[in-house]
Amino acid sequence: MEEKKNIPYKIYLEESEMPTQWYNVRADMPTKPAPLLNPATMQPLKAEELEPIFCKELIKQELDNDTKFIDIPDEVLSFYKMYRPSPLVHAEFLEKALGTPAKIFYKFEGNNTSGSHKLNSAIAQVYYAKKQGLKGVTTETGAGQWGTALSMACQYFGLDCQVYMVKCSYEQKPFRREVMRTYGAKVTPSPSNTTEVGRKILAEHPGTTGSLGCAISEAVEAAVTQEGYRYELGSVLNQVLLHQTIIGLEVQKACKKYGIKPDILIGCTGGGSNLGGFATPFIGEMLRGEADYKIIAAEPASCPSFTKGKFAYDFCDTGRICPLAKMYTLGSQFIPSANHAGGLRFHGMSTILSQLYHDGVFECRAVEQTEVFKAAVTFARAEGILPAPESSHAIKIAIDEALKCKETGEEKTIIFNLSGTGYFDLVAYGKYNDGVMTDGIPTENELEQYFAQLPKAE
Amino acid sequence: MEEKKNIPYKIYLEESEMPTQWYNVRADMPTKPAPLLNPATMQPLKAEELEPIFCKELIKQELDNDTKFIDIPDEVLSFYKMYRPSPLVHAEFLEKALGTPAKIFYKFEGNNTSGSHKLNSAIAQVYYAKKQGLKGVTTETGAGQWGTALSMACQYFGLDCQVYMVKCSYEQKPFRREVMRTYGAKVTPSPSNTTEVGRKILAEHPGTTGSLGCAISEAVEAAVTQEGYRYELGSVLNQVLLHQTIIGLEVQKACKKYGIKPDILIGCTGGGSNLGGFATPFIGEMLRGEADYKIIAAEPASCPSFTKGKFAYDFCDTGRICPLAKMYTLGSQFIPSANHAGGLRFHGMSTILSQLYHDGVFECRAVEQTEVFKAAVTFARAEGILPAPESSHAIKIAIDEALKCKETGEEKTIIFNLSGTGYFDLVAYGKYNDGVMTDGIPTENELEQYFAQLPKAE
Numbered sequence A, B: 001m002e003e004k005k006n007i008p009y010k011i012y013l014e015e016s017e018m019p020t021q022w023y024n025v026r027a028d029m030p031t032k033p034a035p036l037l038n039p040a041t042m043q044p045l046k047a048e049e050l051e052p053i054f055c056k057e058l059i060k061q062e063l064d065n066d067t068k069f070i071d072i073p074d075e076v077l078s079f080y081k082m083y084r085p086s087p088l089v090h091a092e093f094l095e096k097a098l099g100t101p102a103k104i105f106y107k108f109e110g111n112n113t114s115g116s117h118k119l120n121s122a123i124a125q126v127y128y129a130k131k132q133g134l135k136g137v138t139t140e141t142g143a144g145q146w147g148t149a150l151s152m153a154c155q156y157f158g159l160d161c162q163v164y165m166v167k168c169s170y171e172q173k174p175f176r177r178e179v180m181r182t183y184g185a186k187v188t189p190s191p192s193n194t195t196e197v198g199r200k201i202l203a204e205h206p207g208t209t210g211s212l213g214c215a216i217s218e219a220v221e222a223a224v225t226q227e228g229y230r231y232e233l234g235s236v237l238n239q240v241l242l243h244q245t246i247i248g249l250e251v252q253k254a255c256k257k258y259g260i261k262p263d264i265l266i267g268c269t270g271g272g273s274n275l276g277g278f279a280t281p282f283i284g285e286m287l288r289g290e291a292d293y294k295i296i297a298a299e300p301a302s303c304p305s306f307t308k309g310k311f312a313y314d315f316c317d318t319g320r321i322c323p324l325a326k327m328y329t330l331g332s333q334f335i336p337s338a339n340h341a342g343g344l345r346f347h348g349m350s351t352i353l354s355q356l357y358h359d360g361v362f363e364c365r366a367v368e369q370t371e372v373f374k375a376a377v378t379f380a381r382a383e384g385i386l387p388a389p390e391s392s393h394a395i396k397i398a399i400d401e402a403l404k405c406k407e408t409g410e411e412k413t414i415i416f417n418l419s420g421t422g423y424f425d426l427v428a429y430g431k432y433n434d435g436v437m438t439d440g441i442p443t444e445n446e447l448e449q450y451f452a453q454l455p456k457a458e
Helices: A056-063 A074-080 A092-098 A119-131 A145-157 A167-172 A174-182 A196-204 A212-225 A238-258 A273-287 A351-358 A369-383 A389-408 A426-433 A444-451 B056-063 B074-080 B092-098 B119-131 B145-157 B167-172 B174-182 B196-204 B212-225 B238-258 B273-287 B351-358 B369-383 B389-408 B426-433 B444-451
Strands: A021-023 A069-071 A088-090 A103-108 A136-141 A160-166 A186-190 A229-231 A264-268 A294-300 A310-315 A324-329 A363-367 A413-418 B021-023 B069-071 B088-090 B103-108 B136-141 B160-166 B186-190 B229-231 B264-268 B294-300 B310-315 B324-329 B363-367 B413-418
Touching: A021 A238, A021 A273, A056 A119, A056 A238, A074 A119, A074 A145, A088 A238, A092 A103, A092 A369, A092 A389, A103 A238, A103 A389, A119 A136, A119 A145, A119 A238, A136 A145, A136 A212, A145 A160, A145 A174, A160 A167, A160 A174, A160 A212, A167 A174, A167 A186, A174 A186, A174 B369, A174 B426, A186 A212, A196 A212, A212 A229, A238 A273, A238 A351, A238 A413, A264 A273, A264 A389, A273 A294, A273 A351, A273 A413, A294 A389, A324 A351, A363 A369, A363 A389, A369 A389, A369 A426, A369 B174, A389 A413, A426 B174, B021 B238, B021 B273, B056 B119, B056 B238, B074 B119, B074 B145, B088 B238, B092 B103, B092 B369, B092 B389, B103 B238, B103 B389, B119 B136, B119 B145, B119 B238, B136 B145, B136 B212, B145 B160, B145 B174, B160 B167, B160 B174, B160 B212, B167 B174, B167 B186, B174 B186, B186 B212, B196 B212, B212 B229, B238 B273, B238 B351, B238 B413, B264 B273, B264 B389, B273 B294, B273 B351, B273 B413, B294 B389, B324 B351, B363 B369, B363 B389, B369 B389, B369 B426, B389 B413
Parallel strands: A103 A413, A136 A160, A136 A229, A160 A186, A264 A294, A264 A413, A294 A363, B103 B413, B136 B160, B136 B229, B160 B186, B264 B294, B264 B413, B294 B363
Antiparallel strands: A021 A069, A088 A103, A310 A324, B021 B069, B088 B103, B310 B324
């Protein structure tokens, strides 16, 4: 492999080499993702029905199954410059620690204050809100990465940012809250007295510490009841996957520049923004018959949408007020057990990834949390970066694959997406260090109960 | 300024361009820093007197006033590759936010899990300990950045790492403790029952939450009483400044490569590792008559060693068991008031920087904490990086200088060292966001009381 000799430890593209368009994998999909349904009529949602909630340009992107490449606005490219291109790192210290002949690379998306890839879509969504002349945006946040990213983006474009943060996170994890406030966001513990739905929940459950489903409901209500506000979301949606393709497009360019030919590509999946952004540019090559890759989704065994879920229409929120999507789902009432990878707790999945998985384009493996943290610590000690629990699901699979190569002697090239850092996840690391971490895998019986509540949509 | 047109937002040197030697400014100093004194004899310390505490090779570096460049060992260069070269960033978003004609650049040392520049010296010190065949090293940590860096370095070279962490930090700031444990370090809250000095303090003050001075005493005792252990320190020492010159040497190379000619260089000062590492390569040019720069140390008004201290021999620790150094000092009994820039609370200062300051080579400005956080928030919002409180002292001065340029219309080039990130300092940011932060400036009377306790050494 002569051409690999000169690969640096970290590959940074030149600014002039940065992608200037996002890639829309739907244009290459033989079967398009199923449309969202209006929960009242059970009919496909039209653009105008979405306008009270989302920006017009983002609705266009959400519904566009045809345009293969979409220009990244100059203002967004300018912001990307602040933390992009992110490096593609040749994990030679990890290779050495594992004693594997495999070549391992990781794309590192954690080198920004939001701590993850979430900023890629936040800045795009806020740009379109600004362009539409809006005053501000609302959102919900659990662990806080998406809320932080949106706060940073709003601060940059001068828009108001209202974040509904699940109350128990607000109280127990004050650090991300302070980052958001530092970026000028108004952070409200949810449920709150500021919305009708919040007041109703507080009246019924005075001691509740909130849930993501409730925070979503409050954020949507706040968006539709305030003049000049819209709601923005950090995963699941087609528009989010589109914006996140900047990750995979940079990896493609870096591979081309240095003659790296990946055999295996790995990303974790919660709602799909991470794997979708990282892998769909490569999936496009597969769909067009230009290349073949083994693509692996890494999901938590505690919230196993792909490996244990049904491919069916379901509500996107616990409160059943949001549209229905055809996706791999554990049922909208599914509540995962205590699981520290806060970003991977969603019961459903991106409709794009769901269709691609259904069509057999990629595989998925569910991994247990204790094994994930074991892999995280191995990686942290070898490569010097403390990874996010979410990203560590991908690390676990990458290490498994590299150890298989050690057995077989194969020199496969493995690339995974290190989507974020674990600096705000040290309570979880502490539990692992103390040996008191659990896996929280749902039983078949539990899953059946949630499946029984799926809507009859088709 | 034609040559500045093609400067990218982030300048990354190629791996092949990385410095391979550290720079020892003492070789260029007309007046060498005064020697350390043995507290028992008040005579200059000899190498053999230091050997129970420090590694031999590090003692050689500590006492070497003559060798201008010292080779960086290959093993250290290999580790540096993991997080270096760090970028020199053209702060164009900050320039725009300030509306200044000044050109502002910052060297960003925070892109590693220790969160600061401390790793540069930690890996070197642990390398020499390993080379000497030692089993492990001991140290103390307050805020935790140095302890984290040493844990990472020890994990890399397979040495045992024992960290004495000030008890109140251990209890109130568990996150850095967990990072250290994740890297395999043994973290002990200080004072502890594991040392004689710890037991003595606990017997006298059963409820104490510890101090840095006490943790130093425990770490030194642990080093000298265990076979195969030595003590390592993250600032103040000549060896530390030497290792940290990798920062300034990279800046010099980046400036040369892109034709950037700095007018002003700024770094914060606590014990001196940051400014010393960043600025001494440039100070060397000044001492050799090759260039002229305005170099500014930024220190906290709550612990103003340079601007209010005496240039005199003093103990380096509160317990008065460590050697005496001739330095700018507020007195070894000085206790700064609550100040969130944990890395800038030392009562004394590097002997190298003290001599250079005494000789008028650079100036110093003391800045108040609330102003520092105001600058930190301005920077975070403009450039997308949440800065460490320590580094934000330099940001404050950089902004002041840039605003002066705005008044005069001068296009000065300002470079400062952004030595770390603030991800573990969000309690302090919270206090600032809530408007309850204070400055804690000592009065002249308080300072006089501490000065009265200075030893009579000369």
